[in-house]
Amino acid sequence: MFRRTILSSVAAIALSAVALPLAAQDTLRIGVEGAYPPFSSKESDGTLVGFDIDIAKALCAEMQRECELVEQEWDGMIPALKARKFDAIVASMSITEERKRQIDFSDKYYKTPARLVASKDADFEGTPEGLAGKRIGVQRGATHQCYAEKLFPDAEIVLYGSQDEVFRDLALGRVDAQLSDSLIAQESFLSAEAGADYAFLGGDHTDVECYGEGVGIAVRKGEDALREDLSKAIAAIRENGTYAEINDTYFPFDIYGGRPEGE
Amino acid sequence: MNLLLEYQSQLIDGTIMTIKLALTSLVIALIFGLLGAWAKLSANRLAQRLAGAYTTIVRGVPDLVLILLVFFGGQVTLNNIGAITGLWGYVEVSQFAAGAGTIGVIFGAYFTETFRGAIMAIPRGQIEAGISCGMRKSLIFRHIIWPQMVRFALPGFTNNWLVQLKTTALVSVIGLQDLVYNAFTAGRSTGQLFTFMAAAFVIYLLLTGVSDLLLRSVERHYNRGVVRA
Numbered sequence: 001m002f003r004r005t006i007l008s009s010v011a012a013i014a015l016s017a018v019a020l021p022l023a024a025q026d027t028l029r030i031g032v033e034g035a036y037p038p039f040s041s042k043e044s045d046g047t048l049v050g051f052d053i054d055i056a057k058a059l060c061a062e063m064q065r066e067c068e069l070v071e072q073e074w075d076g077m078i079p080a081l082k083a084r085k086f087d088a089i090v091a092s093m094s095i096t097e098e099r100k101r102q103i104d105f106s107d108k109y110y111k112t113p114a115r116l117v118a119s120k121d122a123d124f125e126g127t128p129e130g131l132a133g134k135r136i137g138v139q140r141g142a143t144h145q146c147y148a149e150k151l152f153p154d155a156e157i158v159l160y161g162s163q164d165e166v167f168r169d170l171a172l173g174r175v176d177a178q179l180s181d182s183l184i185a186q187e188s189f190l191s192a193e194a195g196a197d198y199a200f201l202g203g204d205h206t207d208v209e210c211y212g213e214g215v216g217i218a219v220r221k222g223e224d225a226l227r228e229d230l231s232k233a234i235a236a237i238r239e240n241g242t243y244a245e246i247n248d249t250y251f252p253f254d255i256y257g258g259r260p261e262g263e
Numbered sequence: 264m265n266l267l268l269e270y271q272s273q274l275i276d277g278t279i280m281t282i283k284l285a286l287t288s289l290v291i292a293l294i295f296g297l298l299g300a301w302a303k304l305s306a307n308r309l310a311q312r313l314a315g316a317y318t319t320i321v322r323g324v325p326d327l328v329l330i331l332l333v334f335f336g337g338q339v340t341l342n343n344i345g346a347i348t349g350l351w352g353y354v355e356v357s358q359f360a361a362g363a364g365t366i367g368v369i370f371g372a373y374f375t376e377t378f379r380g381a382i383m384a385i386p387r388g389q390i391e392a393g394i395s396c397g398m399r400k401s402l403i404f405r406h407i408i409w410p411q412m413v414r415f416a417l418p419g420f421t422n423n424w425l426v427q428l429k430t431t432a433l434v435s436v437i438g439l440q441d442l443v444y445n446a447f448t449a450g451r452s453t454g455q456l457f458t459f460m461a462a463a464f465v466i467y468l469l470l471t472g473v474s475d476l477l478l479r480s481v482e483r484h485y486n487r488g489v490v491r492a
Contacts, residue, residue, distance in 0.1 A: 034448040041452030044269040046276075072438045079335040080438065084342065084353060 028065045028226075029086035030056050031072045038250045039092045051255075054246040055109055055237075056090040059217075062233040062242070078102060081218060087226060089218040096212060103218045106230040111214025111257035113204030114144060117170065117185050118177040119197060126177070126202025131155040137166040137175035144179050146210035167194065177201060183255065206257045214257060267462055270449045274459075277445030278466055284359070284431040284441060288366035289424065295371020300378035314375065321372035327433050329369060334361040334437040362434035370427045377423060381415035382408060414485040421478045425471050442466060 032052060034042045040050040048069060060067035070086045081089055081103060095105045116126045116136075124130040132154035138144040140159040148157050158175050160166045167189045170178045178185075182200070189195040205211070217234075219227045237243040238256065247254055267274070295317075302314035321329070338356040345351040385408060393403040435444035446463040450456035 035451035037452055037454070042273070042448045043452075044273065044449075046273060070438075071440070073435055073444065076331070076335070076436045076438060079331065083335045083338040085338075085355070085438075 026066060028060060028063075028067045028088065029070050030060075030067055031077055031080060031086040031089045031091060032056060032069050033074050033077070033091040034071050035074070036092060051110075051246060051250045052090050052092055054249070055243075058237050058242050058246060059090070059230060059233040062236050063229055078218070081220060084220075087219065087223070088230065092215050093218055094212060095214060095216045099218070102221070104221050104223065104227050105213075105216035105218055106227050107234055108214030108216050108257075109234045110255045111206060111211070112181050112183040112255045113206045113257035114147065114179055114211060115182040115185060115204060116177050116179050116201040117189065117195075117198055118201040120199045122177070122201060124176070128152055128154065131177065134176040135174070137169055137178040139163045139166055139180065143210055143212075147205060147207050148179050150207070150210065151205070163188075170198070171195070179205070182253070183251070186252065204257055266449075266453055266455055266458060270453070270459070273445045273449050274442070274462060274466070277440060277442035278470075280440055280445075281428075281431050281442040282470070284363050284366070284434060284439070285428045287359075287363040288370065288427060288431070291364060291367025292370035292374050292423075292427065295368055296374025296378050299371060299375030300382060303375065303379050304382060318372040318375050321369055326366070326369055326430055327436065330362065330365045330433055330437060333365045334358070337361065358434070358437050358439045362431070362437060362439050366427065366430055366434075370423055370430075373423050373426075374420070377416050377419035378412065380419070381412045384415045385411045410485065414482075414489070417478065417482045417485060421475070421482075424474060424478070428470060428474065429467065 032048060033040045034048055036050070036052075038050055039052045040048060043049055048071065053069065056067065056069060070080075072080050072085065072091075074091070077089055077091060077093070078099070080086065090109075092110075093099070093105075095108065099105075118124075118126070124134060128151060131152050133156070135156045135158050136148055136152060137158045137160060138148045140161060145157065145159060148155070158169075160169070163180055163184060166175075166178045166180065167185075169175050170189075171194045182204070185195075185200070190198060190200075206214075217227075217230050219230070234243075243256070244254070247256070299314045299317060302310035303318075305311065334356060338354070341354050341356065345354060389407050390403060393407050398406070431441055432443040435441055435447070438444075442463055446459040447456070450459035453459075
């Protein structure tokens, strides 16, 4: 009796572990996150909202495919993709060399450009010539420091440990301008009290060497048809205005960040 | 506070998931624990070795590693076997089964040791006395071993259970929406991470507090007639 109980519960566990094979071909399953506002977050009733979520839905509509959004915690995102829990990731995942060894990416669907920020009444321009001899604050590291040193060889580059310190010293007037991610500058400085007298200086900076290729949609290696379909769909919603509509719901400027390389 | 009320359904759903996971994995752990203790104490060499390997391996590997291995590795392996043999197509390992199963198997190893120690604490002479009175094995188990084993095992059981309840938080990595996961997403979504983590803290404390109370009354029940030194 005892033995039979154990056997049947083991069998039950085994059966529930091996659910029925899914018709993985028809529905496109997309892995999304729920804890990265404004790109993805959760309403109090559990509904997923955000830029990534809207983009995923728009791409599905564009590709005319049935989609299912699968919520996945960030740390397990790539393993879950590889284990076929879903077929694509739309979760603000930056295209990096390290990730490309494991998975493939579509063309970028956004790349928040870097921008300079300076006082509203700055009497210089955001060009290499305009900033010659000026002090530019950047966060130390592979991205903004790399680009600042490359583009502004005649300026004095002041390095900081964190982006907060850069903003603070800009507000104190210790540097003439700062270079950072435009979205971060907007959200945590320009729209705050400390940044009231400051504004963006010049346009977008999207250098691939220092800033990478942007944020793409991840698919498993070898899924070239899906990858190309997604890239085409991104181009299509850029073209037909759907992207702009979604973008404007969340951001005060276009976060697509210029055209991809080679266009 | 208003935010917590607004997101209360998320917190309640998460708490229910945490309790479900903890109880399911407890049942699995008890089955594995009893089997393991039986195997370790049996005269059968093979059973001893198998149980020894089980407790050594499981207790020697971080819980998170095992969960990820079963959930992701298990599914990849299953699908690869299916693809090579052609026996099945795509199969999906359910998150709940992987989470509860893995935690159950992990804590089964700890319960094995708890039960083994408890059985060994029963004076051998009592069992011999039972045999000499002509009691059958099943009778000896029911009247001599079980009541005392439970009594000796309860403190260790309580300990294991509390750790197990908290270990369920690891499953948020495999996408199960337990208390920690829901509190985290709600906290990040509203920008009030601290508020929701504090709420999760209180809920966990309530869960462990209630189980502590319940287990203490069980302990009193099994200690009837025992005079404490």
